[in-house]
Amino acid sequence: MRDDVGPNKRRGTLIAIGGAEEKSRDPKILAEFVQICGGPDAKIAIIPTASRLSDTGTRYEKTFKDLGAAKAKSLPYEHRRDCKKEEWLKVLEACTGVFLTGGNQLRLSTTLGGTIVAKTLRRRHQQEGLHVAGTSAGAAILSEHMIAFGDEGSTPRADMVTLAPGLGLTSRLIIDQHFRQRDRLGRLLTALAYNPAAFGIGLDEDTAAFIGPDDVLEVHGSGALTIVDPKDVEYTSMDSSHRDDPVCVIGLRLHVLTERCTFDLSTREARLPVTTSNAS
Amino acid sequence: MRDDVGPNKRRGTLIAIGGAEEKSRDPKILAEFVQICGGPDAKIAIIPTASRLSDTGTRYEKTFKDLGAAKAKSLPYEHRRDCKKEEWLKVLEACTGVFLTGGNQLRLSTTLGGTIVAKTLRRRHQQEGLHVAGTSAGAAILSEHMIAFGDEGSTPRADMVTLAPGLGLTSRLIIDQHFRQRDRLGRLLTALAYNPAAFGIGLDEDTAAFIGPDDVLEVHGSGALTIVDPKDVEYTSMDSSHRDDPVCVIGLRLHVLTERCTFDLSTREARLPVTTSNAS
Numbered sequence: 001m002r003d004d005v006g007p008n009k010r011r012g013t014l015i016a017i018g019g020a021e022e023k024s025r026d027p028k029i030l031a032e033f034v035q036i037c038g039g040p041d042a043k044i045a046i047i048p049t050a051s052r053l054s055d056t057g058t059r060y061e062k063t064f065k066d067l068g069a070a071k072a073k074s075l076p077y078e079h080r081r082d083c084k085k086e087e088w089l090k091v092l093e094a095c096t097g098v099f100l101t102g103g104n105q106l107r108l109s110t111t112l113g114g115t116i117v118a119k120t121l122r123r124r125h126q127q128e129g130l131h132v133a134g135t136s137a138g139a140a141i142l143s144e145h146m147i148a149f150g151d152e153g154s155t156p157r158a159d160m161v162t163l164a165p166g167l168g169l170t171s172r173l174i175i176d177q178h179f180r181q182r183d184r185l186g187r188l189l190t191a192l193a194y195n196p197a198a199f200g201i202g203l204d205e206d207t208a209a210f211i212g213p214d215d216v217l218e219v220h221g222s223g224a225l226t227i228v229d230p231k232d233v234e235y236t237s238m239d240s241s242h243r244d245d246p247v248c249v250i251g252l253r254l255h256v257l258t259e260r261c262t263f264d265l266s267t268r269e270a271r272l273p274v275t276t277s278n279a280s
Numbered sequence: 281m282r283d284d285v286g287p288n289k290r291r292g293t294l295i296a297i298g299g300a301e302e303k304s305r306d307p308k309i310l311a312e313f314v315q316i317c318g319g320p321d322a323k324i325a326i327i328p329t330a331s332r333l334s335d336t337g338t339r340y341e342k343t344f345k346d347l348g349a350a351k352a353k354s355l356p357y358e359h360r361r362d363c364k365k366e367e368w369l370k371v372l373e374a375c376t377g378v379f380l381t382g383g384n385q386l387r388l389s390t391t392l393g394g395t396i397v398a399k400t401l402r403r404r405h406q407q408e409g410l411h412v413a414g415t416s417a418g419a420a421i422l423s424e425h426m427i428a429f430g431d432e433g434s435t436p437r438a439d440m441v442t443l444a445p446g447l448g449l450t451s452r453l454i455i456d457q458h459f460r461q462r463d464r465l466g467r468l469l470t471a472l473a474y475n476p477a478a479f480g481i482g483l484d485e486d487t488a489a490f491i492g493p494d495d496v497l498e499v500h501g502s503g504a505l506t507i508v509d510p511k512d513v514e515y516t517s518m519d520s521s522h523r524d525d526p527v528c529v530i531g532l533r534l535h536v537l538t539e540r541c542t543f544d545l546s547t548r549e550a551r552l553p554v555t556t557s558n559a560s
Contacts (some may be wrong), residue, residue, distance in 0.1 A: 154434065155460035155484055155504045156536055180435035180526075183463035189536065204435055204526065224435045224526035228534075235552060237538065246460075246484065246504035248541060250550045252534040254508075256436055256469065258517065258526050270530045272515060 009127040011213035012097075014169055018177040018203030018223065019102050019136030023063050029208045029220050033133050034067040036210075037097030042069040045095040049077045049111050050103025050137040060099060071095075083115035092120050097131040100138030106148055108141045109164055118167055125169050129213075132169055136177050139203060144171035150187035156249060158241035161187040163194070170211070172265055173201050179226060180204045188228060193238040193247050196230030199265065215265040219257045227263055227270070229253040291493035292377075292404075292411040294449055298457040298483030298503065299382050299416030303343050309488045309500050313413050314347045316490075317377030322349040325375040329357045329391050330383025330417040340379060351375075363395035372400050377411040380418030386428055388421045389444055398447055405449050409493075412449055416457050419483060424451035430467035436529060438521035441467040443474070450491070452545055453481050459506060460484045468508060473518040473527050476510030479545065495545040499537045507543055507550070509533040 013036050021029045034042050044064050048057035057074025064072035073095075075088045082088075092098070098121060100108065112118045124130035132142065140146050146166030153160070163174075176188045179202035188200040201209060204223025211217045219225045230252060237248040257263060260273035293316050301309045314322050324344050328337035337354025344352035353375075355368045362368075372378070378401060380388065392398045404410035412422065420426050426446030433440070443454075456468045459482035468480045481489060484503025491497045499505045510532060517528040537543060540553035 152463070153460045154463055154465045154482065155506065180433045180466065183432070183434055185434045185465055186460065202434065222526075224528070226435065234550075246502075246538050247536065248504070248538040248552075249534075249536045250541075250552075252536075254529075254532040254534045256527065256529045256532075258528040261528060261530075270514075272528075272530075 010129045012125045012129045012131040013213065014125070014142060014211040015131065015133035015208055016139035016142055016175050016201065016203060016211070017133065017135035017208040018139065018179060018205050020178070020205035021135055021208070021221070022206055027063065027067065029206070030063060031067050032210070032220055033097065033099070033131070034064055034069050037069065037131050040068055040070060042097060043071040043095045044069050044073070044097045044099055045091050046072065046074040046099045046101065047077060048074055048101045050105060050108045051101050052103060056101050060101060077111055077117065080111055080115060083112065083117045089116065089120065092117065093124070095130070097133065100132070100134035100141065102136030102138055105137035105140040105146055106164070108137060109146065109166065112167070113165065122168060139175050139177050141166040142169045143173050143175055143198070144168040145174050145191070145198065147174065147176050147187065147191055150184070150190070152183040153186040154183065156186050156189035156193055156247040158190070158238065158245045158247055159243045160190040163191060172198055174198045175201045175203065177203045178205055180223060185226070189249060189252070190247060192228060192230050193236040193249050196233040196236060200228035200230070202226035202228070211265070217263045217265060219259060219261045221259065225257045227255045227257065229268055231268060289407040290409045291406050292409045293493065294405070294422060294491040295411065295413035295488055296419035296422055296455050296481065296483060297413065297415035297488040298419065298459060298485050300458070300485035301415055301488070301501070302486055307343065307347065309486070310343060311347050312490070312500055313377065313379070313411070314344055314349050317349065317411050320348055320350060322377060323351040323375045324349050324353070324377045324379055325371050326352065326354040326379045326381065327357060328354055328381045330385060330388045331381050332383060336381050340381060357391055357397065360391055360395060363392065363397045369396065369400065372397065373404070375410070377413065380412070380414035380421065382416030382418055385417035385420040385426055386444070388417060389426065389446065392447070393445065402448060419455050419457050421446040422449045423453045423455050423478070424448040425454050425471070425478065427454065427456055427467065427471055430464070430470070432463040433466040434463065436466045436469035436473055436527040438470070438518065438525045438527055439523045440470040443471060452478055454478045455481045455483065457483045458485055460503060465506070469529060469532070470527060472508060472510045473516040473529050476513040476516060480508035480510070482506035482508070491545070497543045497545060499539060499541045501539065505537045507535045507537065509548055511548060
């Protein structure tokens, strides 16, 4: 794996989950996350801020402990002033992985945005190998440009999506979730049409992108991951489209990837799972 | 325009409309169809077979006459035996354009499939320049491979779509309609994943593809047309996918085109509208 974040610094793995991941019967995605965080040595901090339910954090504590993590601790940040709590910052400094639950991504961004908590996550992820996972709203907020909310539908329209600054752990992706279940291709394309720079990532439920420090993304889970690559976009009409107008976009590349397929964010190549069998 | 269907033979224009086209206030698509069929010399036959409503044919008669057509005659084929009616066949032989209404495409295929009516449409379209338009179900049936029905959602799944033979006026396209409104990217991708040969065409409501005999498609209407070009598809997992599995597809090309954009089915190039202005 490449180490391109400076001498003696290493980036952690970024895990974006499309929501509704399997938690009890066969929780493959969460088990893989615990494994990456150190397995029996994993120390996981849970940030349930996006959720309205009071037991979201404690339920994930139990799930991660059941999966063999050494520690799993919920940090229920509710107000911006909570971000100064020394005890919780110590947990964030000592953990090997952070998990952001689902809910409303604007709860996350308005509560954590610009605070020492956001800065700590970014620094430790980019320089100290902290692994950061988020599901649903927690996935949306991982990137620099976050889809705050939007409309459903397959066709991009000018006013279909509202972007907001996210945690900025990556600026190469715009992440959308519940993708198949809530028909979100249009809003993802709209987000890309503003500025065809980032990859668009559409995550189905119970499906995750594991993005290593080598910039290779691997798909895990029961659904599909849709990658929209705007590199060869020749034109978008976003600058001249009026509210509710359909937006013209010429030259997108699209991949629909399933379990164990990979996509290299540097070379822009999609690959099938490596098989270990010798059978032809 | 190229004439590639033989000496002294010419293909007509094929018009696929995504359903719910504007009929009264500003019926641009239907007006353009009348114009192509000859304007004041247009003789249009309407096939309302897909519809369950008894007045669909007569309402289109009035619409086309209001738009200046010389003749507009509904041919309400209801049973397969109706296809032998001499009087209606004479109308089909004399008309300059045929319009297939919306409804259920399986009503069209089960009633007309394999009959003299289907053969006449195909012969006259391919050899005598008969223009054929269809809206919604009427659009779906124009191609050789027709989407009979399917599920909603952005991600392709193995059992998501059922194909059936259509009228076969083109084998280069698989056409889906009500595209934005009913979230049909997944089923269109599924149809292409079976055999990545044809272009996938997703038509929003009140939006049409006008495909000339030169194989250039032009977009008309208030919505967008999504073109999925499978030429560079490197892989699809359809052969090994089980029922309800997501399907992996690598290497699709996607364009979202709006009013007056064109797409050349031969060169596979999308183009912006030609502006007549000299302004830079």
